Amino acid sequence: MATTEKYVGTPVLRKEDPEFLTGQARYTDDLTVAGMLWMTVVRSPFAHARIKAVDASKALAMPGVVAAFSGQDFEWAGPLLMAWPVTADINNPPHWPLAKDKARYQGDGVAVVVAESRAAAIDAAEAVSVDYEALPAVTDSDAALADGAPIVHDEFGTNRSYTWKLTNGDVDKVFAEAPVVVKQRNVIRRLIPNAIEPRSIVVQPTPATGQFTMWSSTQIPHVLRTGMALATGIAESKLRIIAPRVGGGFGSKLQVYPEEALALELARRLGRPIKWTETRTEGYLATHHGRDQIQDMEIAADRDGKIRGYRARIRANMGAYLRIIAPGTPILGAFLFCGCYGGEAYETEFVGVFTNTTPVDAYRGAGRPESAYAIEHMMDALAREVGKDPVEIRRMNFLPPFDEPTPSIGGLTLDSGNYPATLDQALELVGYEDARKEQQARREQGERRQIGIGFSTYLENCGWGPSKIIGNVLKYAGGGWEAATIRCHPTGKVVVVTGTTPHGQGGQTTIAQLVGDELGIPFEDIEVLFGDTDIAPAGWDTYGSRGNAVGMPAVHRAAQKIIEKGRKIAAHELEVAESDIEFKDGTFSVRGAPDVTRTIASLAFSSWTGHNLPDGLEPGLEASAFFDPENLVFPFGAHICVVEVDTETGEVEVTKYVAVDDVGTIINPQIVDGQVMGGVVQGIAEALAEEAIYDERGNLITSSMTQYLVPAATEVPSMIVGRHETPSTTNELGVKGVGETGTIASPPAVINAVVDALSHLGVTDVERPATPERVWRAIREAKGGAA
Amino acid sequence: MTHVSVTVNGEPREADVEPRTLLVYFLRETLGLTGTNVGCDTSSCGSCTVLLDGVSVKSCTLLAAQADGREVKTIEAMATDGQMHPLQEAFHRNHGLQCGYCTPGMIMAADSYLRENPNPTEEQVRASLEGNLCRCTGYQNIVKSILDAAQHMSGARA
Numbered sequence: 010m011a012t013t014e015k016y017v018g019t020p021v022l023r024k025e026d027p028e029f030l031t032g033q034a035r036y037t038d039d040l041t042v043a044g045m046l047w048m049t050v051v052r053s054p055f056a057h058a059r060i061k062a063v064d065a066s067k068a069l070a071m072p073g074v075v076a077a078f079s080g081q082d083f084e085w086a087g088p089l090l091m092a093w094p095v096t097a098d099i100n101n102p103p104h105w106p107l108a109k110d111k112a113r114y115q116g117d118g119v120a121v122v123v124a125e126s127r128a129a130a131i132d133a134a135e136a137v138s139v140d141y142e143a144l145p146a147v148t149d150s151d152a153a154l155a156d157g158a159p160i161v162h163d164e165f166g167t168n169r170s171y172t173w174k175l176t177n178g179d180v181d182k183v184f185a186e187a188p189v190v191v192k193q194r195n196v197i198r199r200l201i202p203n204a205i206e207p208r209s210i211v212v213q214p215t216p217a218t219g220q221f222t223m224w225s226s227t228q229i230p231h232v233l234r235t236g237m238a239l240a241t242g243i244a245e246s247k248l249r250i251i252a253p254r255v256g257g258g259f260g261s262k263l264q265v266y267p268e269e270a271l272a273l274e275l276a277r278r279l280g281r282p283i284k285w286t287e288t289r290t291e292g293y294l295a296t297h298h299g300r301d302q303i304q305d306m307e308i309a310a311d312r313d314g315k316i317r318g319y320r321a322r323i324r325a326n327m328g329a330y331l332r333i334i335a336p337g338t339p340i341l342g343a344f345l346f347c348g349c350y351g352g353e354a355y356e357t358e359f360v361g362v363f364t365n366t367t368p369v370d371a372y373r374g375a376g377r378p379e380s381a382y383a384i385e386h387m388m389d390a391l392a393r394e395v396g397k398d399p400v401e402i403r404r405m406n407f408l409p410p411f412d413e414p415t416p417s418i419g420g421l422t423l424d425s426g427n428y429p430a431t432l433d434q435a436l437e438l439v440g441y442e443d444a445r446k447e448q449q450a451r452r453e454q455g456e457r458r459q460i461g462i463g464f465s466t467y468l469e470n471c472g473w474g475p476s477k478i479i480g481n482v483l484k485y486a487g488g489g490w491e492a493a494t495i496r497c498h499p500t501g502k503v504v505v506v507t508g509t510t511p512h513g514q515g516g517q518t519t520i521a522q523l524v525g526d527e528l529g530i531p532f533e534d535i536e537v538l539f540g541d542t543d544i545a546p547a548g549w550d551t552y553g554s555r556g557n558a559v560g561m562p563a564v565h566r567a568a569q570k571i572i573e574k575g576r577k578i579a580a581h582e583l584e585v586a587e588s589d590i591e592f593k594d595g596t597f598s599v600r601g602a603p604d605v606t607r608t609i610a611s612l613a614f615s616s617w618t619g620h621n622l623p624d625g626l627e628p629g630l631e632a633s634a635f636f637d638p639e640n641l642v643f644p645f646g647a648h649i650c651v652v653e654v655d656t657e658t659g660e661v662e663v664t665k666y667v668a669v670d671d672v673g674t675i676i677n678p679q680i681v682d683g684q685v686m687g688g689v690v691q692g693i694a695e696a697l698a699e700e701a702i703y704d705e706r707g708n709l710i711t712s713s714m715t716q717y718l719v720p721a722a723t724e725v726p727s728m729i730v731g732r733h734e735t736p737s738t739t740n741e742l743g744v745k746g747v748g749e750t751g752t753i754a755s756p757p758a759v760i761n762a763v764v765d766a767l768s769h770l771g772v773t774d775v776e777r778p779a780t781p782e783r784v785w786r787a788i789r790e791a792k793g794g795a796a
Numbered sequence: 797m798t799h800v801s802v803t804v805n806g807e808p809r810e811a812d813v814e815p816r817t818l819l820v821y822f823l824r825e826t827l828g829l830t831g832t833n834v835g836c837d838t839s840s841c842g843s844c845t846v847l848l849d850g851v852s853v854k855s856c857t858l859l860a861a862q863a864d865g866r867e868v869k870t871i872e873a874m875a876t877d878g879q880m881h882p883l884q885e886a887f888h889r890n891h892g893l894q895c896g897y898c899t900p901g902m903i904m905a906a907d908s909y910l911r912e913n914p915n916p917t918e919e920q921v922r923a924s925l926e927g928n929l930c931r932c933t934g935y936q937n938i939v940k941s942i943l944d945a946a947q948h949m950s951g952a953r954a
Contacts, residue, residue: 022888029896030884032831032871036897039830127821128814205835205843205931206897256833256897257931289836513895513932683891683937690934714840714929722925722935727918751934 016522016532020679023518024537034254037209037226038286045211045282046075048272049130051120051137052294053112056146056365056707057159060110060139063120068136073129076279077122077137080107083274086242089330090235090265092486093337095361099171102162104330106240106267106274112141113161113329114366115707116294118267123275123283146365146707150303150324153364161329161363170327170361171336175343177420178354183318187309191394193387197379198777199301199326199701201293201711202372203719206256208296209286210269212276221276222249225269228258228510229550232487234542236265236333241274252540255512259691260371261296262512263552264333268295290713298701299372301326302339306346306383309354314395314402318354319418321346321383327361328368335370336361337485341470341553342380344419348388349428349468349645350406352418365707371552373691374752377469382777385465385757393768399464399761400436404429407466414640414738421470423643424737424745427671431733432466435647435669438729444651444665452769458653460664461766465648465758471746472558472739474638490637491555492547493563495524495571497630499617501610503528503535505567508548509560510540514748515680516556520564522676523742527568528609529595547635554644554746557676562740563636570632571609578616578630579607581623642737642745646670648689650758654766659785661697661763668754669731673745681747682730688751689728694720695752696759697778767791802863804829805873813860819853820844822860823870831871831900835929842928845901846870852908854927871900874907882952883907883945892941894932902928906942914950918943 028034053060065077088103107118120137124130145159152158153168161168184190211224221243227233230250238245255262272283287295302325309318325339343357374381392402408415410427417423441462448460473479474489492508505524509516521535538544549555572592579597580587589600597612599605612630615621619628651665668685675681698718702710711717736743756777763779764772771791776783798817801810804827811826823829823846834856835843844855847869855868874881883903886892893899902925909916909924916924921942922935930938 020891023891025896026888026893027880029893029899030880030887030903031875032829032900034896035830036833038834039824041825128816203931204895204897205841205929206833206895207835255895256835257895259931289838289841515894679891683894683933686934686936687894687932688934690936691931713838714836715838719840719929719931721927721929722922722939725935727936727939728934 016525017676021518021522021532021677023515024521025515025517036206036254036256037211037224040211040224042211042213042282045284046123046125046279047127047130048275048283048285049122049134050118050268051122051134051139053115053117053119053141055112055141055143056115057144058112058141059144060108060112060119061142062140064138065120067138068122068133071129071133071136073125074133075123075125077120079120080105080109083107085240087239089267089270090239090333091331093334093484095173095336095340095484096171099336100165100169101331106270115709116367117329121271123279148364148366148703148707150326150362150364153362154324161365168363170331170363172358172360173340174358175420176356177418180318180320180354180356183354184307184309184320187317188312189310189394190307191387191390192305192307193390193774195304195306195382195386196776197300197302197304197382199369200299200372200695200699201701201717202259202261202296202299204257204259204261207287207289207292208262208266210272211282211284212272213282214276214280216280220247221273222251223269223273224251224253226255226262227252228255228262228512228552230510230540230542231508231548231550233265233269237270237273240270250542252510258512259373260299260375260552263371264297293712294367294709297332297370298328298367299369300379301369302379304379304383306387308387308391310391310395312395314391314397314405316350316352316406318352319347321357323357323359325359325361326364326366326369328364328366330368332368332370335368337483338371338375339379341376344421345377345380345468345470346383347417347419348384349408349426349466351408355418366703373688374749375553377749377753378692378756381465381467381469381753382757385467386760389464389761389764403432403464403466412735412738422640424640424739425735426643426645427735428466428645431645431669431671432647434731434733435649435667438669438731439649439651439665439667457657458655459766461652461654461762461764463650463758463760463762463765465754465761467754468643468645469750469753470641470643471554471749472638472642473553473555474559474641476637488549489559490635491549491559491563492633492635493567494633495567495631497571497609497613499614501530501534501613503530505535505537505564506545507537507539507560507564508545509556510550511556512551514551514556514684515677519557519676519680523561523564524568527565528571530609554748557744558642558746559636559638561744562742563634565742566634566636567632570634571630574630574632575609575612577623577626578612582607582615582621638739640739642673642739644670644672644745644747644750646750646754648754648758650762652759652762652766654763654784656788659781659788661779661784663693663726663759666726666728667731668728668751669733670747670750671733671735672747672750673735673737674743675732675734676744678732681732684747685730685751686728688749689755690720690725692752692755693725693759694718695778696756698780700778798861800860800864803867805869815861817860818856819858819860819863820855823855829870829872833897833900835897840929842905843898843901845904845928847904847908852905871903874903882948886941886945886948890937890941890944892933892937898928898930902930902938910946910949915946
């Protein structure tokens, strides 16, 4: 029966919840396969060392140990996939699943042990003896580019991997002529993603047929299948990759990891199932890190604060090897250093740098939190420079509202925007005037706890595509399209297969909402399948806020094909011309005779029996569609953070946080708010606490959850979330993406608030993260005291 | 090997395990109760929270042997007769979970806490979750879920 209930735009409760709430969800480490062996990787304790010898004889003699291998024992069909060589002359070293000659970061795999139990494998790994010759290490990008720095990859003679540059307009002239030029150096710290589920892999071989099934805690089963084929030489047609339930990713599971290739190769070599699950502490070394940029940002403006030009020089720390999209990750923000503002000239330059550290790659926001920080932090500095309120400086530089594609000085064609509207809404929600009055009062009374208000009217780009542009212009080796299949079963129940791989984003729910509305099928009659390359053979998976922006239009197009076929069958059954058939709310009716109807469910049955189909029409009611976007999508919004800073201890408390995001047409407001809130908290933690720290020898100091500060519920605020909807012009649904807006928007809002709280004391900047010690030092320095 | 006998979710269970076996691996690997998750190796994240004699504990911090002769309750036993527990319902209603990995631990910790303090404030709920990390939700909807469940549970008692 067709339904007239509308699901899109309403807070439908999540379909995926019950299995998680009852403990029935199966993550990879929950899986046990008969005859399975455990793998453990032996990792280098040195950040940089020559591997002189590996002796596994003691390990092999231990009970339950089946095999042990060093890097020299493998001949791979190819290195681990690096899919984004951003320049023609990029230095890209082969990255083997185990190091063969040198360990290049603390945690680099040098040997692997396989045993009958988890405990036996761990014990045996400790018995593997590796003879290292320790070498000097370098961990900081600028230090790595300096003369005489230790070289991470000898064959290049430099630690520079690439230089990528974009110039629009006459940048030098604009900067030479502008009466106001403001410069800032920002150190965007290295972060550890910390998805709460550690990575885990199970590989089951079928030696007789040469087939392999791999379960992996991955965001990218499709890309991983290709990556595994390239590394091992096993045909993709023999590989089935399943991402079962995945406990968070945030980009850290957007990777083709050494352990995945090792587990697959060992399953082939030993003919037995292999399992590996990282410990959290191991993951801190072996799962890729995020961010880590040094930015020199400059802005050129008129005396009144009208912006004329932007110039940014970035050093991006790649770590020891180039991981899957690492070189391009910073460049996802390359066009956004102008934010949502106008100007005449624009230049960004990125230098990718090798260091003896864990490889860096995408982490929630991937390049855009960095660019948003550069511009939004600069906007407050510009406001102070020209003596204007941070609201006023933004208003006078905003691009005016638009609902047709509009070019930016950063070189993009923006889909739609209404920047003043989200700012107005956020100002109202935060109670801006009252907050300023309170700030003034505390300043006048010289109170110990001072108030600061920080802004971030961010702009981002997501929904990676179109394939032709990202491939031919940006040298990305993959595609930007997405695929979907809708299958109507004889009884009217529907299965939707998506090429995206949701892992917490609620895709099972939002896709069912859309299909429910478009086909008039009850929400509970729709199942959404994903994350298995045999069930969903085509797709590019879930990252970069693309599930909604690219995945959803593919589902929509498949639904349209179902409707078009349904129209033909309905016309035939009702004995009228196709043009006389109307389709509304899941029901086909004859124009002028609304009681004569067919539903998708009834047509599913008749197309299954095939008894009365029009001549030449295939049986079945199933359709697939591929969607390749014609442009990116551009979420935007206004975040305002209010902090109290204890001027004696340097402690910062976020007392109010308002987020107004415009992510285009909203399918499920509850899920959208959830994405925003989660992202904002990650961003607040990035601004105030999180930081991966290496010592000068390349030891990771923040090497476990006890040293790296993932925030707890007591350390973060409740926030006020507002919504604004400006449909995207990139796709017919008007949808954008929401997965990363929170982490993109919030760090500058928080740091700007901290600086604002202390600006009357002479503080002009505070380093990230704004820990009590850094804030205290900034206050001391501003007062002229020794820090 | 050590002989361990524990009442798990109301049923007596026993096994011989290596003395170093942690309670969480006894539950997950010996008994096949995989609803309890492991998120770290430093007792930081709380994904492995279960009830031991009615009080929440991190099952990665105890040896299976330490649970000998005691009662353990895991997420698998929270719903009864196909009816979800008010905490499970409240997490569903308030979107208190995304990837779901921390959720069993959150629910067990909250269940223990609400018996200690049936009508908590938001601040108290946040403090009670200090040992349970979530990377997806930003906690706001988890806190909301627990407050909502507390209200429903006290309504049911009245």
